Amino acid sequence: DAKTTQPPSMDCAEGRAANLPCNHSTISGNEYVYWYRQIHSQGPQYIIHGLKNNETNEMASLIITEDRKSSTLILPHATLRDTAVYYCIVRVAKSRDVSWTSGSRLTFGEGTQLTVNP
Amino acid sequence: DGGITQSPKYLFRKEGQNVTLSCEQNLNHDAMYWYRQDPGQGLRLIYYSQIVNDFQKGDIAEGYSVSREKKESFPLTVTSAQKNPTAFYLCASSITRRDEQYFGPGTRLTVT
Numbered sequence: 001d002a003k004t005t006q007p008p009s010m011d012c013a014e015g016r017a018a019n020l021p022c023n024h025s026t027i028s029g030n031e032y033v034y035w036y037r038q039i040h041s042q043g044p045q046y047i048i049h050g051l052k053n054n055e056t057n058e059m060a061s062l063i064i065t066e067d068r069k070s071s072t073l074i075l076p077h078a079t080l081r082d083t084a085v086y087y088c089i090v091r092v093a094k095s096r097d098v099s100w101t102s103g104s105r106l107t108f109g110e111g112t113q114l115t116v117n118p
Numbered sequence: 119d120g121g122i123t124q125s126p127k128y129l130f131r132k133e134g135q136n137v138t139l140s141c142e143q144n145l146n147h148d149a150m151y152w153y154r155q156d157p158g159q160g161l162r163l164i165y166y167s168q169i170v171n172d173f174q175k176g177d178i179a180e181g182y183s184v185s186r187e188k189k190e191s192f193p194l195t196v197t198s199a200q201k202n203p204t205a206f207y208l209c210a211s212s213i214t215r216r217d218e219q220y221f222g223p224g225t226r227l228t229v230t
Contacts, residue, residue, distance in 0.1 A: 041206075041226075042221075042223060042224065043122075043221025043223055043224050044161070044210075044219075045221065046218040087160065106161075106219060107163075108160035108161035108162075110158070110160050
């Protein structure tokens with residue numbers, strides 16, 4: 001699975017958009033970009049994932065560059081409850097795995113600590 | 119409501135004792151996972167299981183053991199062979215062939 005690079009920390013004002021970048025310059029053609037977040041002392045929560053098209057759901061939007069070497073997670077109107085560590089993960093979607101014994105492995109790096117300020 | 123439960127939330131043990139962490143899910147998910155998280159770090163995969171009675175080692179399986187006798191349950195035993203057992207342990211599950219993993223609330227284990 002490709003390695004990802006994220007800034008260690010970011011700040012955002014409440015009510016403003018939070019834009020979290022992720023570099024994945026070694027991503028291969030069959031690898032997806034996933035985002036999870038972890039609020040302090042809780043289990044991680046799935047946010048969104050995508051392959052090459054931009055994606056949007058009720059939580060966030062995911063913008064992937066045309067060359068797929070980087071992406072941005074956008075929280076359109078950040079709230080104090082969005083303060084968390086955000087993880088960008090790149091991996092082959094399980095349905096495309098050749099080997100089923102590999103499981104649905106997610107390699108979590110250190111992520112970006114997003115702090116939303118009042 | 120469907121979800122994943124881990125108990126207890128906090129666990130304290132003396133060094134040299136084995137301890138078993140509980141993980142139960144009622145989501146009817148086939149796959150289950152155990153991760154370990156140390157302060158300020160990301161998650162590391164300990165063991166995972168895709169079906170009942172089958173499981174595979176993750177990246178840091180030494181000093182841990184698991185069982186998967188029922189689809190709903192995937193208990194993790196931290197043995198006395200684990201050199202640094204104090205950590206936050208997270209259990210997760212997913213539908214086979216899907217990648218969204220659903221996490222439990224975690225168990226914080228302290229060994230002194």
